[in-house]
Amino acid sequence: MTYQEAAEHAFGQAVSFDPQILRSYDHDLGEMPRPLMALIQHRPHTVVVARSAADVATALSLAKRYDVxxxxxxxxxxxxxxxxxxxxxxxxxxxxCNRILAVDADKNTVDVEPGVVWEDLSRALAPHGLDNRVCPTSAPSSTVGGWFAMGGVGIGSLRYGSIRDSVLEIDVAGLDGAIHTFAGADMEPFHQTCGGLGVITRLRLACRPAEAILPLAVRLPDAAAAARFLETLATTPAAYSASLVNAGYCALRAQAEGHRPAITSGFLVSIALLAPQADTAAIARLASDCGGEVLDDAVAAQEWEGRYYPMRIKKIGPSALVGEFFIPFEGFAATSADLTAALPDDAFGLEAFAVRGGKLAVLVYILDDAKALLYPLRMAKAMIPLRLAARHGGAPYATGMWFSALAKGIYGPDKYERIARLKTARDSRDLLNPGSIGGPWLPFLPIISLSRCILWGTACLAPLAARLSYTRRRATKHPGATA
Structure with missing residues (x-):
């Protein structure tokens, strides 16, 4: 029996070899230039739509048998x-694979399949008096399993840390078709590795009581003041979530939506407090001590209600280069100043989420057009924020395929070595998401990974890319771009 015959026998209409369908599975949200994509076989030969853990196990057994x-x-x-x-x-x-398997309201936990969407989970938990501890800004579409596999932080991370801190237990299917349960430290290698060691089929999450949220908005004059404010806010008992955007981001968003920007200089911090414990007077005093002010309730409500739509600014791009990194609070001001100096001619915005433990997850959006002739050169700008952050104690946000060469720095040496040992033991032929751990090898030079080539190439091109500002439909130069 051939591979195609075996797949059709096992999955029936849930498997496809149709070129039109396969084309829709050869990309993600990123916009990579065609010459780069041509270096990998990014279009699959098969798509299997799994509907259960048993389907996942069968698919992996089939892949092992036919070396797929x-x-x-x-x-x-x-x-x-x-x-x-x-x-x-x-x-x-x-x-x-999007079923909510069990809710335990007494223990504040929920068991879900990996394809459950965060916003759907929040709605399903509400009748039980529970809600998500953390979730991404892409909650209307992002899945629980995918966010764990990437190692995400976002809304709620000020209080609860990363997604890893809220996952209590996982089931993982391997190439042998067996499904094993992992908890505690045994889960660690499967976090952030994008399915490179096995496919997660169930997650048990810790939930929080569904307390009412009180949003506040605060304007701070500069990055140093914003960092001081967040550092103290993190010790406030009622603090649940905090994000900040610079005036440049507010200007771009206002242009995209057709309204006046909420601020024209400095930083806007959007705060979510647990209403029963909220002390708004204390927050106002803290803002004043940092040289800032509490803004109108309407601004606070608008920021909180719009928390799931950060990419609205792409409307005026029509694309955006994104640089994403972690930075300690104490390194944020210097990194922000360096960004202003490094990208003086670009319309860009900065968004960040405060994370428990005294750091920020920062995204820098640089407007561009993925179809433009010089886009492959200007892409090097996306690495500029990461390199600047590294000078001040920062680190890359995640690996995936493109940044897998940075995995040791992201995971830490101990976790990296553990992952490498497990990869050899569980998947010696590199069938599980090849390229996600170590990076895919260049077809014409198989001793160098594509990820390493990207890092070297962008390092060389960054000085030139910084001078190639995108001008077509660019936003009007705005004050306080990263002040």
């Missing part, structure tokens, strides 16, 4: 290449 690479995929709502094939093969679509 497998790329797990949720909603592909990230842009790091973690859900893109690098050697063709099978895409295992987990979006239909």
């Amino acid at each position: 690479p497998v790329t797990p995929r949720g909603q592909a709502s990230a842009g790091y290449g973690g859900a893109i094939p690098s050697r063709g093969g099978m895409v295992l679509d987990l979006s239909n």
